[in-house]
Amino acid sequence: MKRWLIYAAISAFLVSSAALITSIWFETQARRGIWAGLGAAWLVQVTAFAMLIWITGRWASRVVAGWTVGTLLRLIALGVMAWLSLGEIWSLPAEPTLLALVTGIFVLLLLEPVVFKRGQGAA
Numbered sequence: 001m002k003r004w005l006i007y008a009a010i011s012a013f014l015v016s017s018a019a020l021i022t023s024i025w026f027e028t029q030a031r032r033g034i035w036a037g038l039g040a041a042w043l044v045q046v047t048a049f050a051m052l053i054w055i056t057g058r059w060a061s062r063v064v065a066g067w068t069v070g071t072l073l074r075l076i077a078l079g080v081m082a083w084l085s086l087g088e089i090w091s092l093p094a095e096p097t098l099l100a101l102v103t104g105i106f107v108l109l110l111l112e113p114v115v116f117k118r119g120q121g122a123a
Contacts, residue, residue, distance in 0.1 A: 003049075003053055003115055003116065004046075004049060004050050004053055006115050007046070007049050007111065007112070007115040007116075008046050008049075010111060010115070011042055011045060011046065011108045011111060012042065014107065014108065014111070015038045015039070015041070015042045015104060015108075018038055018104070019034070019035050019038055022034045022035070022100075026096070029092075029093055030093055030096045032092055033085070033092040033093045033094075033095075033096035033097035033100065034096045034097070034099075034100040035100075036081075036090070036092055036097050036100075037081065037096065037097045037098065037099065037100025037101035037102075037103075037104060038100050038101075038104045040077060040081055040101055040104075041077075041100070041101050041102075041103075041104025041105045041108060042104065042108065044073060044074055044077040044105060045074075045104075045105060045108040045109065045112070047073060048069070048070030048073050048074060048112075049070070049112055049115075049116075051066060051069050051070060051073070052066035052067060052069075052070055052112070052116065053066075053116075054066075055069065070112075074105055074109075077101070077105075078098075078101060078102065078105075081097060081098060081101050082094070082098060085097045085098060
């Protein structure tokens with residue numbers, strides 16, 4: 001639980017910082033898409049990290065299985081967001097929304113092994 005809280009806090013800080021920075025440079029419609037993409041990225045990553053911790057907590061040798069489940073979750077989220085934004089079901093612009101989602105997932109994915117390894121007792 002401690003690793004998940006650390007990951008959730010650091011990733012929330014990164015996402016909220018990125019959302020604040022976008023408020024300066026982008027117009028309202030693009031800003032809403034970026035915020036939606038970053039919010040979805042944060043939710044997906046926090047869920048994927050929780051699943052990784054749960055899988056490796058029960059079966060320590062199944063780290064690859066945990067990351068595989070997380071990857072499938074990320075791909076599903078990307079597909080759903082693409083369907084919602086490209087199909088104009090949401091009134092959000094597709095390009096900023098999907099770019100923010102993919103960028104947010106990538107940046108937060110880089111944070112995953114650092115927090116995961118730190119919680120295992122390694123530096």
